[in-house]
Amino acid sequence: MAGRYEIRYAGSGGQGVILAAVITGRAAAIYEDGLYVVQSQAYGPEARGGKSKAEVILSTEPIDYPKAMKPNLQVILTQQAAEEYVVDTLPGGRIIYDDFFVTSFPRVDANIYYLPIVRTAREKLGRDIVTNMVAVGAVARVLELEKMAKPESLKKAILASVPEASKKLNAQAFEEGFLLFKNSVHR
Amino acid sequence: MPEVAFWQGNEAIAYGALAAGCRFFGGYPITPSSEIAEIMAEELPKVNGRFIQMEDEIAGMAAVIGASIAGLKSLTATSGPGFSLKQENLGLAYMAEIPVVLVDVMRGGPSTGLPTKIAQQDVMQARWGTHGDHGTICYSPASVQECYDITVKAFNAAERYRQPVLILSDEVLGHMREKVVMKKLDPTQLVNRKRPNVVPEKFIPYLADPKDDLPCMASFGDGYRWHVTGLTHNDWGFPTNNPEEIEKKMKRLMRKIDRFRDDIVEYETAFTDDAEILVLAYGSVARSSLSAVNEARSRGIKAGFFRPVTLWPFPDKEVEKLARKIKTIIVPELNCGQMVLEVERAVHGRSKVVAQSLVDGELFKPDQIFKVIEEVA
Numbered sequence: 001m002a003g004r005y006e007i008r009y010a011g012s013g014g015q016g017v018i019l020a021a022v023i024t025g026r027a028a029a030i031y032e033d034g035l036y037v038v039q040s041q042a043y044g045p046e047a048r049g050g051k052s053k054a055e056v057i058l059s060t061e062p063i064d065y066p067k068a069m070k071p072n073l074q075v076i077l078t079q080q081a082a083e084e085y086v087v088d089t090l091p092g093g094r095i096i097y098d099d100f101f102v103t104s105f106p107r108v109d110a111n112i113y114y115l116p117i118v119r120t121a122r123e124k125l126g127r128d129i130v131t132n133m134v135a136v137g138a139v140a141r142v143l144e145l146e147k148m149a150k151p152e153s154l155k156k157a158i159l160a161s162v163p164e165a166s167k168k169l170n171a172q173a174f175e176e177g178f179l180l181f182k183n184s185v186h187r
Numbered sequence: 188m189p190e191v192a193f194w195q196g197n198e199a200i201a202y203g204a205l206a207a208g209c210r211f212f213g214g215y216p217i218t219p220s221s222e223i224a225e226i227m228a229e230e231l232p233k234v235n236g237r238f239i240q241m242e243d244e245i246a247g248m249a250a251v252i253g254a255s256i257a258g259l260k261s262l263t264a265t266s267g268p269g270f271s272l273k274q275e276n277l278g279l280a281y282m283a284e285i286p287v288v289l290v291d292v293m294r295g296g297p298s299t300g301l302p303t304k305i306a307q308q309d310v311m312q313a314r315w316g317t318h319g320d321h322g323t324i325c326y327s328p329a330s331v332q333e334c335y336d337i338t339v340k341a342f343n344a345a346e347r348y349r350q351p352v353l354i355l356s357d358e359v360l361g362h363m364r365e366k367v368v369m370k371k372l373d374p375t376q377l378v379n380r381k382r383p384n385v386v387p388e389k390f391i392p393y394l395a396d397p398k399d400d401l402p403c404m405a406s407f408g409d410g411y412r413w414h415v416t417g418l419t420h421n422d423w424g425f426p427t428n429n430p431e432e433i434e435k436k437m438k439r440l441m442r443k444i445d446r447f448r449d450d451i452v453e454y455e456t457a458f459t460d461d462a463e464i465l466v467l468a469y470g471s472v473a474r475s476s477l478s479a480v481n482e483a484r485s486r487g488i489k490a491g492f493f494r495p496v497t498l499w500p501f502p503d504k505e506v507e508k509l510a511r512k513i514k515t516i517i518v519p520e521l522n523c524g525q526m527v528l529e530v531e532r533a534v535h536g537r538s539k540v541v542a543q544s545l546v547d548g549e550l551f552k553p554d555q556i557f558k559v560i561e562e563v564a
Contacts, residue, residue: 022364025364026364029364030192030193030366036366037193037365037366039193039363039365040362040363040364063474064474064478064481065474066474067550067552069552
């Protein structure tokens with residue numbers, strides 16, 4: 001497992017990318033042993049309405065610089081985010097694109113996964129609002145492959161972070177996202 | 188409260204204050220410090236504490252002074268222009284010797300400046316922002332865990348030295364989340380102000396014990412007469428124009444911090460043993476700096492790292508000692524050069540001091556600092 005593993009969720013305000021990052025971070029900080037975790041987000045006017053991004057850094061060593069420099073994994077939920085952030089990806093890293101909002105993406109040295117994140121939330125689960133939990137599910141599968149965190153840790157963090165009434169829906173969204181990535185083939 | 192939490196820096200400060208025994212918050216929310224007020228508003232009533240949102244920061248500072256005089260450990264938090272507004276009453280707290288903790292989550296200035304962006308432009312204001320001479324105790328955390336731990340220390344220092352204690356955080360630290368482990372604090376780890384040990388008729392409110400230069404503090408309402416004023420006062424707390432009494436008060440105000448300087452000063456170092464280049468940084472910038480120093484080390488450059496945990500008193504003796512064997516000290520700051528002046532003062536020309544200034548609202552990236560290390564190597 002890598003010493004420092006950087007994850008960035010990027011999309012637009014309202015897609016819940018900050019909560020996705022907080023949950024990912026909380027999972028690693030609280031439900032995993034021996035991991036250092038820093039979570040941060042773009043803060044201010046830029047985070048409202050327009051583009052929004054949030055980051056999580058996981059490491060077996062203490063984390064000095066708290067922001068992502070070359071994300072190992074990016075989850076990109078809008079075309080604008082694709083154009084702005086994809087170039088930062090660590091060469092050989094992973095990019096998960098939403099196949100509804102992202103229509104074209106720049107060529108970069110990374111494994112590309114083009115997944116129906118928004119469509120799964122909207123069509124399969126009937127609620128756009130769980131887009132972020134579908135994304136967390138996909139990330140959970142990556143973190144399992146990377147031996148960084150167990151999927152159960154992420155699920156626990158979701159259940160600890162959402163209201164009682166929506167636990168079932170959020171858990172479902174997580175499972176769907178997990179399977180999306182598990183059954184995917186990168187381009 | 189859980190033993191391990193995943194908190195923002197601002198949350199850690201609020202919970203640290205509660206753990207330290209803080210039972211009053213008075214203030215006026217302002218970005219990027221508002222989460223501190225938010226959490227205190229929610230949590231204080233649960234522990235029989237009080238939260239008051241005042242009409243502005245001036246009143247917020249006045250309220251915490253009043254609450255402290257009434258016997259409660261008190262906190263206020265602010266940012267940017269709010270820190271300016273607090274300065275006048277901060278001076279009253281220095282003069283009347285009232286323990287309070289004031290957190291400034293630094294954003295860009297001057298004036299309303301950059302509400303959502305990081306800066307370190309309040310370092311000299313923390314030292315000299317209110318008029319008149321006084322000792323300053325100012326902590327600068329660099330992690331969320333330290334936000335929690337330092338807030339406990341700040342309350343302890345305020346209670347022990349009977350004066351305001353400042354915490355300078357910054358926007359990045361205030362809003363980023365990290366794991367915090369809450370060590371169980373037993374009562375012996377919490378300092379409480381010295382209470383009068385005489386009957387009320389014999390109480391002289393500003394009569395200090397020569398052993399520590401600190402007078403005992405009575406709370407309003409518990410039967411001890413005490414006059415509180417911002418005017419220079421004698422041992423009885425009443426205004427004086429007597430040169431002897433004036434000098435006695437002023438010298439003691441300075442001495443009560445100076446004589447405990449070594450107890451107060453804190454700093455952290457890495458790779459200083461054989462370092463030829465030293466990066467001296469505080470707050471979030473210390474994290475970019477340590478990353479740059481690690482990079483330099485991996486490339487065989489003998490770089491070291493020094494982080495003042497107390498900005499005031501500044502660890503001048505410690506920096507001076509290192510400067511004897513170090514060629515160049517780089518001081519990266521998110522301002523136009525403030526702490527670098529203090530470093531220059533401390534090293535007396537023993538090493539070259541290079542200021543690195545960034546005022547674009549962003550945190551230094553490690554490679555920006557690494558480039559300067561490479562240049563001077």
